[in-house]
Amino acid sequence: MKQVIHSTLQLIRLAERLKFELRHSWLSNGRRESVAEHTWQMALMAVLMHRYLSQPVNLEKTLKMILIHDLIEAEAGDIPFFEKSARKAAKQKMEQQAIENIKHTLNSETGDEIYELWYEFEGAATPEARFAKALDNLEVQIQHNLAAFDTWEEIEYELVYNKMDKYCDHDPFLKELCNQIKEEAENKMIDGGIDVKSAKARSLRQSRCQV
Numbered sequence: 608m609k610q611v612i613h614s615t616l617q618l619i620r621l622a623e624r625l626k627f628e629l630r631h632s633w634l635s636n637g638r639r640e641s642v643a644e645h646t647w648q649m650a651l652m653a654v655l656m657h658r659y660l661s662q663p664v665n666l667e668k669t670l671k672m673i674l675i676h677d678l679i680e681a682e683a684g685d686i687p688f689f690e691k692s693a694r695k696a697a698k699q700k701m702e703q704q705a706i707e708n709i710k711h712t713l714n715s716e717t718g719d720e721i722y723e724l725w726y727e728f729e730g731a732a733t734p735e736a737r738f739a740k741a742l743d744n745l746e747v748q749i750q751h752n753l754a755a756f757d758t759w760e761e762i763e764y765e766l767v768y769n770k771m772d773k774y775c776d777h778d779p780f781l782k783e784l785c786n787q788i789k790e791e792a793e794n795k796m797i798d799g800g801i802d803v804k805s806a807k808a809r810s811l812r813q814s815r816c817q818v
Contacts, residue, residue, distance in 0.1 A: 614712055614713050615717075618712055618713060621709075623681075625643040625646070625681050627641060628641060628681065629642075629685070630642055630645055630687075631685075631760075632750045632751060633758040635753045635754060642677050645746060645747075645750075646673060646674060646677055648746050648750070649743060650673050652745070653669050653739070654670075656780070656784070660734075660778055660781070661778050662734050662778065664735045664738050668735045669738055671720075671724055672727065672736065673739050673742065675724055675728075676724075676728045678725070679706050679709070679725065680702075682704075682705035683701040683704075683705045686698050688770070689760070689762045689763075689766070706721075710722040737777060737778075738778075741781050744770055744771045744774050745784065745785065748788050748792055751792065752795055756795055756798070765806050765807075765810040767792040768807050768810035769813060
């Protein structure tokens, strides 16, 4: 029992880093969002939205997956989607090592469960993982829509049109939610003086190049 408590406290001390690991997303009050805050908002979204999905999901499993999906960033750090750097290139390897370390720290059924849920989320093949992946991407845009427009990077104008869709197209509710979030983003860009037709065209060209 003492060993279980010791290893659990070790992991909690590690996870505390997520409260001050900052993401490339800003809050409406001008402060950057932490990884922990991103995770919390995803969990709230899951509670509010799960019953509207066309394919039922296990909410408990989904919430567990959400809580641990970015736990590896306590070691590996948060790397923006659009960043191009050496650490971005090494991202997958760093995250895989981090989840191995977390599993080893707990060395228990709980460690095995966290390990398996993390890989399930990454694989995005089960209903719970697809839902969690959609929320992971939708939360980013919701937060961007709430933040001051001058916090947006130019590349994020195009991401409005090509980053969320593939995670939401499998479900009518998520697809409609995605469309409404994009509409809010588009209105924010228009208010900011952005030519949204050009941004959409650039996004379409990028999507075709990636196929």
